[in-house]
Every structure is written in C-alpha cells, then in structure tokens.
Amino acid sequence: MKTVxxxxxxxxxxxxxxxxxxxxxxxxxxxxxxxxxxxxxxxLGGVPVLMRTIALFExxxxxxxxxxxxxxxxxxxxxxxxxxxxxxxxxxxxxxxGATRRDSVAAGLExxxxxxxxxxxxxxxxxxxxxxxxxxxxxxxxRCGAAVxxxxxxxxxxxxxxxxxxxxxxxxxxxWHVQTPQVFRRDIIMKAxxxxxxxxxxxxxxxxxxxxxxxxVTMVDGSRDNIKITFEEDLLTAEAILAARSGTAKED
Numbered sequence: 001m002k003t004v005x006x007x008x009x010x011x012x013x014x015x016x017x018x019x020x021x022x023x024x025x026x027x028x029x030x031x032x033x034x035x036x037x038x039x040x041x042x043x044l045g046g047v048p049v050l051m052r053t054i055a056l057f058e059x060x061x062x063x064x065x066x067x068x069x070x071x072x073x074x075x076x077x078x079x080x081x082x083x084x085x086x087x088x089x090x091x092x093x094x095x096x097x098g099a100t101r102r103d104s105v106a107a108g109l110e111x112x113x114x115x116x117x118x119x120x121x122x123x124x125x126x127x128x129x130x131x132x133x134x135x136x137x138x139x140x141x142x143r144c145g146a147a148v149x150x151x152x153x154x155x156x157x158x159x160x161x162x163x164x165x166x167x168x169x170x171x172x173x174x175x176w177h178v179q180t181p182q183v184f185r186r187d188i189i190m191k192a193x194x195x196x197x198x199x200x201x202x203x204x205x206x207x208x209x210x211x212x213x214x215x216x217v218t219m220v221d222g223s224r225d226n227i228k229i230t231f232e233e234d235l236l237t238a239e240a241i242l243a244a245r246s247g248t249a250k251e252d
Contacts, residue, residue, distance in 0.1 A: 017117030017186060020138055021065035022057045023108030026050050026124025027097020028071075038071070039229045040124045045242045049229055051086035052127035057120075058088040060131045062138040065116060066092035067108045068124070102202050102209075106193055112186070118142060119189050121206050122181040125229040128241055134181055137220045141183035146215055148182040148207050149222035179222045182206045188215050 026040040040050040050070075057063045066088045070078055075096045079087040093111040097104035105121055112119070118141055122129065133149055140147035157170040182205060184192075192209040196202070203209045207217045225241050227234055 017115060019064040019115045020062055020118040020120060020183075021067055021092070021112055021116045022060075022063045022120045022122060022134075022181070023067045023069065023105060023111075024050070024053060024057065024122050024124045025069050025097070025101060025104050025108065026053075027069045027104035027107075028101070028125075040070075041074075042229065042235060044127060044229070044235060044238050048083065048086075049127045050124045051083060053122065053124050053129070054086060054088055056127075056129055056131055057122070057134065058090060060134045060138075062135045063120065064090065065112075066090050067111045068092065068094045069097045069104045069108045070094060070124075072096040100202060101204075102193075102196060105206060106197065109190065109193060117186050118183060119186050120181045120183040121189075123228055126180055126226055127229070128223075128225050128227060128238060129179075129181065130223065130226075133220075133222060133226065137181050137183045140218055140220050141185065144216075144218050145188055146184045146207070146210050146217040147220050148178055148205075148217055149180065149220045149226065150176040150178040151222050151224055151226075152176050176219055178205055178207060178219075179226050179228075180205070182217075184210060188213075 028038065028040070041048050044052060054066065054068065057066050068078065075094055078094050095107045095111050098107055108121070109119070118138060120134065120138060137147050137149050153172045153175040157172055157175065158166045159168040159170060161167050184206070188210060189206065192206070192213050192215070195213055196209045201212070210217055227237060229235060229238060
C-alpha cells in the first residue's frame with residue numbers, strides 16, 4: 001500500500017490511458033459553519049451537499065471513474081441508510097482524507113488505476129457546478145494538459161498594510177476567481193504532487209502545485225453560481241440558485 005509520501009506512477013503506460021477520473025474532495029470538517037454537521041453533509045434542497053455534487057459527476061459523460069475522499073469516520077458508512085440511493089453506478093472508490101487538502105487529494109490519486117489518463121479534482125462542497133462546465137474543462141485539459149474553471153474578478157481590490165491602511169489598488173483586468181473542477185493530465189498532476197510532497201509544500205488549489213512545476217494552466221469559463229459552501233449564508237444563496245434553476249423562485 002502506498003503512503004501519501006510515496007506517490008508513484010508507471011510512466012510507461014501514459015500513452016495507453018484514455019479514461020477520466022473525478023476526485024471529489026470532501027475530507028474537511030467544515031469548521032467555519034455553525035453546528036456539528038460538516039458542510040459537505042448539510043442538506044441543500046432536501047439532499048446532502050456532497051450527494052448533489054457526486055450526482056453531477058455521475059451524469060457527466062466525460063467522467064469514467066469517481067473517487068470520493070471523506071473523513072475517516074465517514075469512509076465505510078458514506079452510502080449507508082438514506083444515502084444508499086446516491087451511490088454512483090460508475091466504478092470508483094471511497095478513500096479517507098488527510099490532515100490537509102493536499103493530503104486528501106493525494107489519497108484520491110493513490111486510488112487511480114492504470115486506465116486513467118485525465119484527472120478532475122473537485123470540491124465536494126461545490127454542488128452547483130454544471131455538467132456542461134465539467135465537460136468543457138475536461139475537454140480543454142485533454143487539449144492542453146491543464147485547465148481550471150473560474151470567473152473574472154469584478155470587485156475593486158485593495159492592498160493594505162499591517163494597520164489596514166490602503167497602500168494601493170490592484171489592476172483587476174487580468175484577475176480571476178478560480179473554482180473547481182480543476183483538470184489535468186495524469187502525468188502532470190502526479191508530478192506536481194510528488195514535488196509538493198517531497199518539498200513539504202502546500203497550495204490552496206491544485207493549479208498552484210502544477211504552476212510550481214512550470215506547467216501552464218488554461219482558464220475555462222465557470223459560473224458565479226458555482227459557489228463553494230463555506231459559511232452558513234452560502235446555503236441560503238445555494239437554495240436561491242436551486243430555486244431559480246427549477247423555476248420555483250419566489251417573486252418580491
């Protein structure tokens with residue numbers, strides 16, 4: 001059994017790989033939300049957040065395997081009881097996450113078999129991604145090797161000092177908010193994680209680790225609806241988005 005620090009790959013079979021695996025990362029405790037239930041298991045429109053996310057990757061024709069990374073306590077019982085109906089029919093695995101996001105993604109990478117040539121990493125707490133967004137990002141990664149979804153920054157951004165005094169204004173023309181999925185050729189993401197593990201380095205997203213090995217990453221148009229459930233108010237926003245999509249939004 002490989003450990004997180006022993007990520008390896010058989011580079012001789014890279015050319016034979018053509019399938020895409022999604023690694024859905026939901027290993028966190030969600031400490032920034034109220035209550036004892038982690039954010040990925042909070043209910044959104046009658047369905048747990050994580051189960052909504054899984055269903056979209058189940059629906060996408062671009063995804064062949066689904067690897068789900070959850071807290072150790074949830075690994076064996078993820079699809080028990082009422083959650084059984086959300087078990088994906090696509091082959092895959094459920095893995096226990098690590099202490100950090102990097103370690104959780106690494107646990108997902110260890111679950112890949114030799115048929116996988118493309119890897120899509122997605123936050124389990126982003127249940128409003130669309131199938132079209134997933135498919136477009138996978139297509140771009142197949143073309144160029146590394147792609148992420150995001151949206152342009154629209155707010156004015158300020159730089160402040162230690163006393164919160166504004167010291168400058170950032171030119172936002174070239175700035176984007178990055179989202180997930182983030183999709184990579186397998187050899188690229190494996191190399192990025194091997195380097196990060198060896199050097200003891202972290203990143204707030206997978207693209208950061210890929211950038212550090214000198215691989216360019218292409219931005220694909222995402223959506224402002226593709227929010228990450230992080231704070232309590234995000235659930236209210238997500239409920240409103242779901243209602244608007246289903247045509248049941250209340251009028252003022």
